[in-house]
Amino acid sequence: MGRVFVAGSINMDVVATADRHPKVGETVAGRQVLYFPGGKGANQAVASARLGVKTTLIGRLGKDAFGAELRGFLAAQGIDLGSVREADTHSGTAIITVAASDNTIVVIPGSNALVSADDVADAPLAKGDVAVSQFEIPLPTIAAFFQRARSAGATTLLNPAPAQKMSGELLALVDILVLNETELGFLAGRELTDEDEAAKIIDVARQLQARSDQTICVTLGKRGVLALAGSEGFAVPGRAVKAVDTTGAGDCFVGALASQLAEGAALRAALAFANTAASISVQRMGAGPSMPTAAEVAAVLGAG
Numbered sequence: 001m002g003r004v005f006v007a008g009s010i011n012m013d014v015v016a017t018a019d020r021h022p023k024v025g026e027t028v029a030g031r032q033v034l035y036f037p038g039g040k041g042a043n044q045a046v047a048s049a050r051l052g053v054k055t056t057l058i059g060r061l062g063k064d065a066f067g068a069e070l071r072g073f074l075a076a077q078g079i080d081l082g083s084v085r086e087a088d089t090h091s092g093t094a095i096i097t098v099a100a101s102d103n104t105i106v107v108i109p110g111s112n113a114l115v116s117a118d119d120v121a122d123a124p125l126a127k128g129d130v131a132v133s134q135f136e137i138p139l140p141t142i143a144a145f146f147q148r149a150r151s152a153g154a155t156t157l158l159n160p161a162p163a164q165k166m167s168g169e170l171l172a173l174v175d176i177l178v179l180n181e182t183e184l185g186f187l188a189g190r191e192l193t194d195e196d197e198a199a200k201i202i203d204v205a206r207q208l209q210a211r212s213d214q215t216i217c218v219t220l221g222k223r224g225v226l227a228l229a230g231s232e233g234f235a236v237p238g239r240a241v242k243a244v245d246t247t248g249a250g251d252c253f254v255g256a257l258a259s260q261l262a263e264g265a266a267l268r269a270a271l272a273f274a275n276t277a278a279s280i281s282v283q284r285m286g287a288g289p290s291m292p293t294a295a296e297v298a299a300v301l302g303a304g
Contacts, residue, residue, distance in 0.1 A: 002128035002262035004048040004255075005154075007058040007120050007145045008041015009112040009136030010074070010084070011092035012066040021099045037073045039092055039112065040134040040161065043248045047255025047277065047291040048132075049079045053262050056080040058120055058145070059137070060111040062091035067111070085119060087111035092136075112137055117144035127153030130258045134159040134251075139166060146173035155261060159254045160187060171210040176261075178217045178254050184208065194220060201226050202233040217271065219253055225271050236271040239279040239300075252281040252291050276300050 013036040022028045037046075041059055049055040057079050061067035063086055070091060075081055092112040097104045115137040123145070125131060131149035133142045146156045150173060158174040160166065163183040171177075181201055185192035188208045192201060205216040205228040218226045224238030256277035260270035277297050284290035 001053070001264065002126075002130060002154075003054040003056065004045070004130050004132060004258045004262050005056045005058065005123055005125060005149075006041050006045040006048070006132045006255075006258075007115065007123075007137065007142065008044065008132070008134050009039035009092055009109070009115075010037075010042040010057070010059045010061055010070055011039030011094050011107070011112070011136075012036075012070060013038035013094045013096055015096045015098060017098045019099060021097060021102075021104060035069075037070055038094060038248065040136050040159065040251050041112075042070070042074060043251035043291070044132055044134070044159070044255035044258070045079050046074070046077050047252045047281075048259040048262075049077045050291045050293050051256060051259040051277070051297070052294045053259040054080070055259075056083060056123070058083040058115070058123060060085055060087040060115050060119070062087055062089050062111045064090050066091040066093065083119065083123065087114045089114065107136075109136070115141050117141055120145040120148060123148060125149050125152040125154045128262070128264075129154040130157055130262045131155065132157045132159070132254065132258050134254075135162055135164055135166075139164075139170060143167075143170045143173060146170070150175075157254065157258055157261070159250070161250065163187065168210060171208075174210070174214065176215045176217065176257075177208075178219065178257065180219050180221075180250065184216075184218055194223065198226055198233075198235055202228055205233075215267065217257070219250060224275060227267065227271060229267055234268065236268060236275060238275055241279045241282065248290055249278045249282045253278040255291070256297070273297060273301070 015034040018030040045057040090110045092110045095106045157176045163186045181192040222238045256274040280292040281290040
């Protein structure tokens with residue numbers, strides 16, 4: 001069985017809730033403040049580790065109280081933190097204000113911006129492992145990580161979020177690209193919405209493919225997932241649930257998918273498993289703390 005290596009961001013999400021957002025220059029009374037471990041890299045590593053797969057996180061934490069708290073939480077999930085180093089700055093932080101049905105988010109990268117090629121240079125990747133990353137650490141670091149992974153025979157999985165343009169060289173290093181329809185449209189230079197037909201989305205994915213054997217998975221929330229595996233396009237149906245907090249749902253999907261691929265599952269089965277895991281996560285508050293266990297996913301799959 002393979003392992004999952006995640007090179008990515010680690011944040012503390014500071015969530016303030018209020019009845020409404022303040023206007024510019026205004027102060028309003030809030031209801032509560034909540035602290036949730038987050039960051040796309042950490043979330044994806046938690047998702048994988050809770051599903052029972054050996055998971056290593058590569059990243060940076062600041063020498064502050066958040067850094068110590070985040071390290072403690074991640075260690076408690078069974079994640080290998082031997083490659084999480086300290087940085088002479090604050091830990092990554094997201095300031096989130098939630099009012100009614102919408103929110104505002106300010107992300108300060110902090111130590112995440114200092115994750116470098118040196119940090120990924122000694123990752124003990126091997127054939128059968130899955131190397132995962134996202135766009136909350138520097139892109140040159142991701143390229144170095146994926147080059148190392150491919151030379152070791154590992155599978156590379158990229159979640160290009162938050163969306164930003166990337167080079168063709170980086171895209172060519174990706175074996176599996178996981179993104180939503182908005183991110184796909186941005187990278188392909190086409191406007192897409194969640195109302196678009198499957199055929200159109202697959203066509204745009206085909207235009208983005210950097211290699212004939214590259215797999216592109218487009219997540220569509222409750223509509224499920226569309227996948228383009230080489231030249232074959234197919235759909236995996238979603239699962240409708242009552243969502244409480246969708247924060248981290250995409251990260252849960254990515255971590256769950258990586259865990260299943262590391263265990264040797266076929267793509268279609270791995271996507272169905274990841275869909276189910278994500279549907280469980282949105283029924284709980286927080287990002288990292290909402291990730292399900294393998295037993296929870298198995299129970300839902302067995303009942304369905």
